[in-house]
Amino acid sequence: MSEAIQFLEPNAAILSRRREIVADLAELVPAERLVHEPVELVPFETDGFLAYRRRPLAVVLPETTAQVAAVMKYCHRYGIPVVPRGAGTSLSGGAIPQEDAVVLGLSAMTRIIDVDYANRCATVQAGVTNLSISDAVGADGFFYAPDPSSQLACTIGGNIGMNSGGAHCLKYGVTTNNLLGVKMVLVDGTVIELGGKALDAAGYDLLGLVCGSEGQLGIVTEATVRLLAKPEGARPVLFGFDSAEAAGSCVADVIGAGIVPVAIEFMDKPAIEICEAFAHAGYPLDVEALLIVEVEGSDAEMEAMLASIVEIAKRHGVKTVRESQSATEAALIWKGRKSAFGATGRIADYICMDGTVPLSQLAYVLRKTSEITDRYGLRVANVFHAGDGNMHPLILYNINDPDDAARAEAAGMEILKLCVDAGGCLTGEHGVGIEKRDLMRHQYADADLAQQMAVRAAFDPAWILNPSKVFPLEGRS
Amino acid sequence: MSEAIQFLEPNAAILSRRREIVADLAELVPAERLVHEPVELVPFETDGFLAYRRRPLAVVLPETTAQVAAVMKYCHRYGIPVVPRGAGTSLSGGAIPQEDAVVLGLSAMTRIIDVDYANRCATVQAGVTNLSISDAVGADGFFYAPDPSSQLACTIGGNIGMNSGGAHCLKYGVTTNNLLGVKMVLVDGTVIELGGKALDAAGYDLLGLVCGSEGQLGIVTEATVRLLAKPEGARPVLFGFDSAEAAGSCVADVIGAGIVPVAIEFMDKPAIEICEAFAHAGYPLDVEALLIVEVEGSDAEMEAMLASIVEIAKRHGVKTVRESQSATEAALIWKGRKSAFGATGRIADYICMDGTVPLSQLAYVLRKTSEITDRYGLRVANVFHAGDGNMHPLILYNINDPDDAARAEAAGMEILKLCVDAGGCLTGEHGVGIEKRDLMRHQYADADLAQQMAVRAAFDPAWILNPSKVFPLEGRS
Numbered sequence: 001m002s003e004a005i006q007f008l009e010p011n012a013a014i015l016s017r018r019r020e021i022v023a024d025l026a027e028l029v030p031a032e033r034l035v036h037e038p039v040e041l042v043p044f045e046t047d048g049f050l051a052y053r054r055r056p057l058a059v060v061l062p063e064t065t066a067q068v069a070a071v072m073k074y075c076h077r078y079g080i081p082v083v084p085r086g087a088g089t090s091l092s093g094g095a096i097p098q099e100d101a102v103v104l105g106l107s108a109m110t111r112i113i114d115v116d117y118a119n120r121c122a123t124v125q126a127g128v129t130n131l132s133i134s135d136a137v138g139a140d141g142f143f144y145a146p147d148p149s150s151q152l153a154c155t156i157g158g159n160i161g162m163n164s165g166g167a168h169c170l171k172y173g174v175t176t177n178n179l180l181g182v183k184m185v186l187v188d189g190t191v192i193e194l195g196g197k198a199l200d201a202a203g204y205d206l207l208g209l210v211c212g213s214e215g216q217l218g219i220v221t222e223a224t225v226r227l228l229a230k231p232e233g234a235r236p237v238l239f240g241f242d243s244a245e246a247a248g249s250c251v252a253d254v255i256g257a258g259i260v261p262v263a264i265e266f267m268d269k270p271a272i273e274i275c276e277a278f279a280h281a282g283y284p285l286d287v288e289a290l291l292i293v294e295v296e297g298s299d300a301e302m303e304a305m306l307a308s309i310v311e312i313a314k315r316h317g318v319k320t321v322r323e324s325q326s327a328t329e330a331a332l333i334w335k336g337r338k339s340a341f342g343a344t345g346r347i348a349d350y351i352c353m354d355g356t357v358p359l360s361q362l363a364y365v366l367r368k369t370s371e372i373t374d375r376y377g378l379r380v381a382n383v384f385h386a387g388d389g390n391m392h393p394l395i396l397y398n399i400n401d402p403d404d405a406a407r408a409e410a411a412g413m414e415i416l417k418l419c420v421d422a423g424g425c426l427t428g429e430h431g432v433g434i435e436k437r438d439l440m441r442h443q444y445a446d447a448d449l450a451q452q453m454a455v456r457a458a459f460d461p462a463w464i465l466n467p468s469k470v471f472p473l474e475g476r477s
Numbered sequence: 478m479s480e481a482i483q484f485l486e487p488n489a490a491i492l493s494r495r496r497e498i499v500a501d502l503a504e505l506v507p508a509e510r511l512v513h514e515p516v517e518l519v520p521f522e523t524d525g526f527l528a529y530r531r532r533p534l535a536v537v538l539p540e541t542t543a544q545v546a547a548v549m550k551y552c553h554r555y556g557i558p559v560v561p562r563g564a565g566t567s568l569s570g571g572a573i574p575q576e577d578a579v580v581l582g583l584s585a586m587t588r589i590i591d592v593d594y595a596n597r598c599a600t601v602q603a604g605v606t607n608l609s610i611s612d613a614v615g616a617d618g619f620f621y622a623p624d625p626s627s628q629l630a631c632t633i634g635g636n637i638g639m640n641s642g643g644a645h646c647l648k649y650g651v652t653t654n655n656l657l658g659v660k661m662v663l664v665d666g667t668v669i670e671l672g673g674k675a676l677d678a679a680g681y682d683l684l685g686l687v688c689g690s691e692g693q694l695g696i697v698t699e700a701t702v703r704l705l706a707k708p709e710g711a712r713p714v715l716f717g718f719d720s721a722e723a724a725g726s727c728v729a730d731v732i733g734a735g736i737v738p739v740a741i742e743f744m745d746k747p748a749i750e751i752c753e754a755f756a757h758a759g760y761p762l763d764v765e766a767l768l769i770v771e772v773e774g775s776d777a778e779m780e781a782m783l784a785s786i787v788e789i790a791k792r793h794g795v796k797t798v799r800e801s802q803s804a805t806e807a808a809l810i811w812k813g814r815k816s817a818f819g820a821t822g823r824i825a826d827y828i829c830m831d832g833t834v835p836l837s838q839l840a841y842v843l844r845k846t847s848e849i850t851d852r853y854g855l856r857v858a859n860v861f862h863a864g865d866g867n868m869h870p871l872i873l874y875n876i877n878d879p880d881d882a883a884r885a886e887a888a889g890m891e892i893l894k895l896c897v898d899a900g901g902c903l904t905g906e907h908g909v910g911i912e913k914r915d916l917m918r919h920q921y922a923d924a925d926l927a928q929q930m931a932v933r934a935a936f937d938p939a940w941i942l943n944p945s946k947v948f949p950l951e952g953r954s
Contacts, residue, residue, distance in 0.1 A: 118733045118837035142735060163677065176682065177654065190924045197835040198901035199865045200640065200689075202909050202920050203929045203947055205653065208685030212677075229735020256595045258619060258706020300777045358674040360595035388676045424675035432679050443679050447667045451936070452680045458931035470680055 004409055005052060005093075005434055008468050010100040014057070014080055021080065022058050025102065028070040033108060035059035044085070044103050048150075049093035049435055051351070051405065056083065056097035061108040065183060065191060065221040068104065072219060073189030075102055081467050084215035086127065086158025089150040091352050092433025094162060094214050098468055104219060106157045112136050113222065119197045121180055123224045126157030130164075133225065142227040145172035148429070149338045156223050163212030165429035167337065168294070170387035171262045172228065174429060176211040183222035184210060187460045197224060209455070214431050215466040217459040231296035234262065236333045237306060239313050240287030240320030244268050244370075244382070247289035248363035250316040251386040254293075254309055255359050261305060263294040264387030265337050268366075271344075271383035271394070278343035281336030282329065284320045291386065292337055340383040341394070348379075349399035353412050354430040355419030356390045368418050369393050376411040378404075390428035391419065417442050432470045440472055453477050481886055482529060482570075482911055485945050487577040491534070491557055498557065499535050502579065505547040510585060512536035521562070521580050525627075526570035526912055528828070528876065528886075533560065533574035538585040542660055542668060542698040545581065549696060550666030552579055553941060560943050561692035563604065563635025566627040568829050569910025571639060571691050575945055581696060583634045589613050590699065596674045598657055600701045603634030607641075610702065619704040622649035625906070626815045633700050640689030642906035644814065645771070647864035648739045649705065651906060653688040660699035661687060664937045674701060686932070691908050692943040694936040708773035711739065713810045714783060716790050717764030717797030721745050721847075721859070724766035725840035727793040728863040731770075732836050736785055741864030742769040742814050745843075748821075748860040748871070755820035758813030759806065761797045768863065769814055817860040818871070825856075826876040830889050831907040832896030833867045842899050846870050846892050853888040855881075867905035868896065894919050909947045917949055930954050 014021070022036045035041060036058040046053035057080070062068045075082050081101040088095050097103050109125035115137055116122065122133055122144070130151040133144040147166035148154055154164070160182065165174040172178065181195030195207040210217055241247040244266075251264055267275065267283070267290045276283045283290055293309060295302040310321060324330040336343075344350050357365050366382065373380040373395060384392035393415055397408035416426050416439055426436045426443050440449060453471055456463075463476070491498070499513045512518060513535040523530035534557070539545045552559050558578040565572050574580050586602035592614060593599065599610055599621070607628040610621040624643035625631055631641070637659065642651040649655065658672030672684040687694050718724040728741055744752065744760070744767045753760045760767055770786055772779040787798060801807040813820075821827050834842050843859065850857040850872060861869035870892055874885035893903050893916055903913045903920050917926060930948055933940075940953070 116835075116837070118729055119835045120732060120735065163682070165676075173654075174677070176685065177650075186924070186928065192922070192925050192928060194925075196900060196902070198833040198896075199642075199867050200651070200833055200902055200905050202903040202913065202917060203926075204694075204932055205640070205685050205689050206929060206932065208653065208682050208688075209932070211685075212682050217681075227735075252595055255597060258597065258704075298777070298781060300775070304775060356675040356677055358596045360593070390676050419675075423673060425673070425677055426679040428677050436679065440679060445669070447663070448669050448671075449680075451663065451669060452683060454935035455681055455683065455686070455932060458935040459928070 004406065005438070006473060007054060007098055008473065010098060014100040018057055024074060025058055025060055025071065028074060029060050029062050029067050033061040033063065035061070044097060047088040047090040047093060047095040049091055049096060049433065051399065052093055052096055052434065054097050054099055056101050056103045057099065059103040059105055061105045063108050065185065068185045068219050068221050069189040069191055071102070071104060072185050072187060076188045076464060079462060079464065081464055083466050084161065084219050086155035086161070087129065087153045089154045089158065090162065090433055091354065091430040092427065092435040094431050094433035094469060096434055106155060109221060116197065120227045121197055121224050122227055123222060124156055125222055126220050127155050130154050130156060130159055137227055141230050143230055144225055145178050145228050146175050149341060156225065157220050160211050160220050160223060161213070161215045162429065162431035165385065165388065165390065167263045167265055167385060170264060170385065171260055176208060178226045179207065179211055179223060180226055181224035182207060182210060182220045184218040184220050186218045187464055195224070214433065214470050216456055216470060217465070232298050233302060234294055234296035235302055236292050236294045236324050236330050238283065238320065238322040238333065239291040239293060239318050240284045241289045242287065242317060242319055244289040244366045245363040246316045247291055248366050250313050251291065252359040252362055253312050255387060257312065259305065259308055261293050261309070261387065262296050263292065265292040266382065266384050266386035268382040270379065270381035271340060274343050274347060274381060275336040275340050278346065279332060279336035279339055281332040283336060284322070287319055292333060344381060344394050348396040350394040350396050351408055351412050353391065353393045353395065353415050354427045355416050355424055356388065356428040357419050357422045357424035359389045361422040361424065362386065362389060365391065365418060365422050369415050372414050372418065373411055376407045378408060378411055388428065389424065413439060434469050437470060438472050450477060481883065482915070483950060484531060484575055485950065487575060491577040495534055501551060502535055502537055502548065505551060506537050506539050506544050510538040510540065512538070521574060524565040524567040524570060524572040526568055526573060526910065528882065529570055529573055529911065531574050531576055533578050533580045534576065536580040536582055538582045540585050542662065545662045545696050545698050546666040546668055548579070548581060549662050549664060553665045556939060556941065558941055558944050561638065561696050563632035563638070564606065564630045566631045566635065567639065567910055568831065568907045569904065569912040571908050571910040571946060573911055583632060586698060593674065597704045598674055598701050599704055600699060601633055602699055603697050604632050607631050607633060607636055614704055618707050620707055621702055622655050622705050623652050626818060633702065634697050637688050637697050637700060638690070638692045639906065639908035642862065642865065642867065644740045644742055644862060647741060647862065648737055653685060655703045656684065656688055656700060657703055658701035659684060659687060659697045661695040661697050663695045664941055672701065691910065691947050693933055693947060709775050710779060711771055711773035712779050713769050713771045713801050713807050715760065715797065715799040715810065716768040716770060716795050717761045718766045719764065719794060719796055721766040721843045722840040723793045724768055725843050727790050728768065729836040729839055730789050731786055732864060734789065736782065738770050738782060738786070738864065739773050740769065740771040743859065743861050743863035745859040747856065747858035748817060751820050751824060751858060752813040752817050755823065756809060756813035756816055758809040760813060761799070764796055769810060814860070821858060821871050825873040827871040827873050828885055828889050830868065830870045830872070830892050831904045832893050832901055833865065833905040834896050834899045834901035836866045838899040838901065839863065839866060842868065842895060845895050849891050849895070850888055853884045855885055855888055865905065866901065890916060911946050914947060915949050927954060
């Protein structure tokens with residue numbers, strides 16, 4: 001693939017001191033937690049944004065906050081860039097390193113420190129995977145709500161960096177709505193704590209600021225997250241439509257009526273076919289667009305909410321309404337949706353966009369998206385969190401054909417601009433990373449970006465933390 | 478009252494230029510929007526934290542964002558402190574001016590700019606009162622959720638400054654959870670926009686940072702807030718207990734079981750008596766502590782949730798369970814609770830504390846609070862948002878007796894330290910203001926405070942915006 005996205009020029013002085021830096025790092029973390037042989041560095045060269053890769057100087061995988069602090073203190077003293085990394089599932093290249101950087105991987109910090117039902121929260125190390133929190137408390141009837149499709153692999157630290165969402169965030173909110181506190185190592189190695197088990201924080205909401213800051217304000221090493229009680233019951237229902245626009249308008253009307261199901265997921269025909277072939281979820285194949293709507297609560301509550309939704313769907317000419325008849329069917333319906341990206345990867349390379357739009361613009365943006373991909377001669381599959389207006393067009397292409405790849409990237413950028421111009425945002429849950437860095441000027445005026453960079457400088461004036469990301473390389477202050 | 482809290486020394490050069498500054502401001506806002514005669518300045522000398530007052534240099538009451546920007550540009554150029562003010566209902570002195578400051582009042586910016594049901598949000602000017610948002614959309618079946626007791630008077634701009642909460646925030650979250658976007662004037666007059674109608678923001682969550690920043694990062698002039706659909710029904714239920722500790726433990730067990738009613742409010746015996754005498758709400762007078770629990774939804778949903786709560790309450794020896802039998806009764810129950818502060822003010826002067834604690838500490842902190850006030854020979858009434866662990870001890874005293882006042886202030890500070898030491902926070906919803914400024918060192922280590930001040934400096938390096946507030950005067954950086 002052609003490299004449309006520029007990286008920062010590596011610092012030659014740092015590169016030349018590589019051997020010495022590795023020796024110094026070996027004093028700070030146990031030997032088995034330092035990766036520096038070229039062949040062992042390969043897995044750390046990229047993340048879920050596969051089109052770009054760089055080999056880092058070294059990788060450290062600390063086990064304690066004290067080790068993280070020691071590494072940060074060292075790198076800060078010598079001006080060595082640090083790229084934090086969770087499970088490396090970022091779709092925007094948030095964890096892609098640079099040649100002169102130390103990758104600070106949190107994946108060895110996997111301890112669940114405390115489960116506190118009286119305060120309905122759990123405190124975990126940053127490398128704990130998203131799903132393992134719910135697994136740890138499931139038998140007691142609780143769960144951790146935000147559910148990225150990658151939840152089996154992705155870490156809570158990475159979720160905090162990207163303010164990750166998921167299908168069930170329509171009702172429960174995204175990471176920032178479920179995060180109560182963090183322990184964080186500042187760029188110079190100082191350890192601070194933000195938030196905690198009680199409501200609110202005195203002074204500024206630095207916890208809210210840190211959530212979604214893509215590893216640029218500090219290294220989160222521990223997190224206290226909210227636990228929720230599992231609902232009495234939950235039921236996904238399939239709504240099939242003859243057009244994507246009808247499905248989109250239906251979503252806007254459901255939400256506009258003030259109805260908030262747990263999830264409203266959207267799939268267009270290509271996505272339905274891909275997912276059905278993979279998961280055999282029982283999706284209808286004779287429709288152009290499908291909504292998976294999940295309701296929860298008692299039987300009576302689910303029936304009542306469903307009745308209101310069915311009434312609205314009928315006004316939009318719904319063709320098929322199919323309730324899951326068993327727990328197995330329900331699980332299959334979600335398996336199909338959650339494996340959409342993986343299933344797509346079996347038939348083609350793809351890039352996944354992550355724009356959000358006001359719900360009233362959903363139908364319009366879907367139509368324009370297909371016009372854009374048609375114009376580039378590319379196929380697109382849409383599968384996304386419709387209730388939140390968080391779109392995920394998957395643009396299919398061939399990663400080994402540079403021309404195809406360049407067109408896919410150009411089409412993706414056009415789609416994101418379309419979202420912004422419709423009153424939306426470049427990213428709903430995947431982050432800006434390196435992928436959308438240069439589009440930040442389309443989203444923001446200079447004064448807005450300058451203010452964001454001023455906040456960044458209040459944490460990391462020397463641009464040591466994840467420096468290639470989020471802000472355009474030109475015009476940095 | 479003795480002045481335990483220090484103000485910043487006014488800048489003599491600014492004071493001496495008062496006449497000239499007033500003349501300059503007269504060029505920037507309409508004549509009727511500039512207040513400068515001493516007698517007219519009196520209402521702006523203090524806010525809901527009545528123990529302290531200062532007469533400001535002048536007050537401007539702009540009608541547009543452009544006028545706010547012009548005033549900020551002017552004050553920034555000449556280094557004149559600016560104290561933003563909504564309705565002046567702050568209980569922590571957030572809007573108390575200083576002699577060399579221009580008060581920038583938003584109370585004339587009362588326009589509801591846009592109601593957008595398709596995107597379930599409303600955009601309003603910052604001076605719109607909290608309740609008038611719900612009033613504007615109530616006939617269509619919607620409301621704005623956060624409901625401070627002062628909601629008839631307080632403005633959305635003030636709510637954003639303090640990240641205000643209210644009784645119904647247990648289920649719906651506080652201001653930050655219901656805020657989608659703002660237009661904000663930076664200290665130098667630059668206008669920026671944060672957030673909007675679509676999910677999330679690219680880059681840092683400056684919107685989350687601004688919410689609760691007590692007017693120190695910029696002047697919010699417009700806000701886009703989330704609208705919610707009114708529930709099918711709602712019913713407050715009274716639970717009377719023989720001890721405050723039993724009631725507190727019951728709350729912790731309800732929340733610990735994962736049950737989230739709309740509201741769980743707590744009143745101890747003094748609060749019950751004060752509120753009942755005022756509102757004739759039908760509160761039981763033969764109990765030591767009362768919980769007002771509100772459930773909502775369909776009749777079946779309300780019954781199911783109530784049954785679970787009653788079962789837990791029985792384990793804590795609940796003495797009285799009384800459901801409201803009509804809309805009138807329900808309204809009276811809430812009238813009693815929401816007028817608690819006003820009703821208390823009829824019988825004595827009081828200061829209202831605002832600490833939060835982890836729910837598991839509720840019973841312990843209640844017991845210790847009464848030990849503290851006993852030791853100071855003061856009466857206390859507790860009436861607060863128990864489900865959120867957000868305590869409001871009202872310490873009764875005589876404002877005209879300096880000794881009494883000093884003891885009340887000392888007792889209050891001890892109670893807040895108790896909350897912090899129990900794993901809680903100095904403030905749940907009233908803000909730090911000037912009241913709790915010097916306690917920030919009890920909550921935070923130096924590194925935490927330094928980081929907060931560094932963020933502040935990224936917006937306002939010269940400490941022009943509300944400078945006496947939030948951070949201790951000593952050790953500022």
